[in-house]
Amino acid sequence: MTFTQPPLIEEIRAEVQATTHRQRMQNSMRTQLRRNPDNDLFKIKTADQWLNDDYGKPVARKLIGSLWHEHELCILFADTNLGKSILAVQIGSGLAKQTMMEPFGSQVNEALKVLYIDFELSSAQFRARYTHREYGLHHFGDHFIRAEFNPAGSNPLLYEQYDAYVRDNIESAIKNTKAQVLIIDNITCIGSQTGNTTGALPLMNNLKAIKAKYKLSVLVLAHTPKRNVYRPITVNDLQGSKMLINFADSAFAIGQSHIQPGVRYLKQIKQRNTANDYGGDNVCLFVIKQDVSFLNLEFLGYDQEINHLQKPGIGISEEHKLQIAELSRQGLTKKQIADNLKISIATVKRYN
Structure with missing residues (x-):
């Protein structure tokens, strides 16, 4: 047995589809009318236009x-x-x-x-x-x-x-x-x-x-x-x-x-x-x-x-010495101090 939709249902469905299509077209037209080229992602001109538009503008101070x-x-x-x-x-x-x-x-x-x-x-x-x-x-x-x-x-x-x-x-x-x-x-x-x-x-x-x-x-x-x-x-x-x-x-x-x-x-x-x-x-x-x-x-x-710059084999700056002392007081190990300050463990041991 074949089931067919009542004519009224088919008319409603067709009207809804037509309305949806019309709305899409209307929204598209409104978007085109409202479109402001200044808001586009890209500003498109010929290379000559770019040069002419900028010619004579003051140089950035x-x-x-x-x-x-x-x-x-x-x-x-x-x-x-x-x-x-x-x-x-x-x-x-x-x-x-x-x-x-x-x-x-x-x-x-x-x-x-x-x-x-x-x-x-x-x-x-x-x-x-x-x-x-x-x-x-x-x-x-x-x-x-x-x-x-x-x-x-x-x-x-x-x-x-x-x-x-x-x-x-x-x-x-x-x-x-x-x-x-x-x-x-x-x-x-x-x-x-x-x-x-x-x-x-x-x-x-x-x-x-x-x-x-x-x-x-x-x-x-x-x-x-x-x-x-x-x-x-x-x-x-x-x-x-x-x-x-x-x-x-x-x-x-x-x-x-x-x-x-x-x-x-x-x-x-x-x-x-x-x-x-x-x-x-x-x-x-x-x-x-x-x-x-x-x-x-x-x-x-x-x-x-x-x-x-820090010279290899030469003593570190006074600021680095203070940083070594401070990090040591904070409980960091000598290796952690060396890694933190980008210096050798031997240097840390020398000043701690």
């Missing part, structure tokens, strides 16, 4: 010598306790006040609105760095704006990932402050997996999109894993380097002198708009100094990086 140019995404990286945050605040303050640290010049002729997002220091720690017992607080001015992470911030119920919640709040802060310069201290706090390609790719894409959308100059701080102190600093010393460096327009790093106690050196790692002025043959030497109520890096001169 230097923000801090050849290290970082206007509208670039730049990375500053170093090991812990070498002065990354001190340098970043010094750079931001200089851009906000139209003053710049020696020996770097700037081509910016106006004070820029700087947003410094600080994931590292509490307000009390920040105040301690920029306060003098006799002369009081340092004055940064209205163009230097600091944002601090709020542990009691609203629960991101609408977000599947906390990283996205943080990045959306960064964008909101940019809009609210009308910032021209964004400094993030540090990058590991806005991306939970910056040490691998999976985590670094969306993070850097997002930062580049924000930079382009708001015409920002962006400086992000990053850590290095414990590096080999006998070798020069390279892109491989940046945590998650292969992806982070590829997406960055420029990068520079701070190293520790193992010959002169307390001395740091600054080395240019990547640049696109200029020559490498501060490579291994011409690093800039600095010492951290409290200038009244302003903690900063004071320029000492130039040198070759090789002169400040």
Whole structure:
């Protein structure tokens, strides 16, 4: 026995199918009408159009010598306790006040609105760095704006990932402050997996999109894993380097002198708009100094990086001796201390 659908059922089914098809067509047409080419993933022009469109536009200005140019995404990286945050605040303050640290010049002729997002220091720690017992607080001015992470911030119920919640709040802060310069201290706090390609790719894409959308100059701080102190600093010393460096327009790093106690050196790692002025043959030497109520890096001169690397068979620096003593007090074995500081067990035994 063959069962056939009642005519009414067939008519309803046909009407539903037709309605669904019409809706798909209507939605497609609405999408085409609403489509804005400026929002497409790719901007497509002939090579000649690209050249003509950019012809006559002003060249990107230097923000801090050849290290970082206007509208670039730049990375500053170093090991812990070498002065990354001190340098970043010094750079931001200089851009906000139209003053710049020696020996770097700037081509910016106006004070820029700087947003410094600080994931590292509490307000009390920040105040301690920029306060003098006799002369009081340092004055940064209205163009230097600091944002601090709020542990009691609203629960991101609408977000599947906390990283996205943080990045959306960064964008909101940019809009609210009308910032021209964004400094993030540090990058590991806005991306939970910056040490691998999976985590670094969306993070850097997002930062580049924000930079382009708001015409920002962006400086992000990053850590290095414990590096080999006998070798020069390279892109491989940046945590998650292969992806982070590829997406960055420029990068520079701070190293520790193992010959002169307390001395740091600054080395240019990547640049696109200029020559490498501060490579291994011409690093800039600095010492951290409290200038009244302003903690900063004071320029000492130039040198070759090789002169400040740890030399095999030569005694280690005073800072390394203190680190050995501290790690020993924490209960680490001699092998663990050696692995942590990238030195030999024999060296650890000699100073412990």
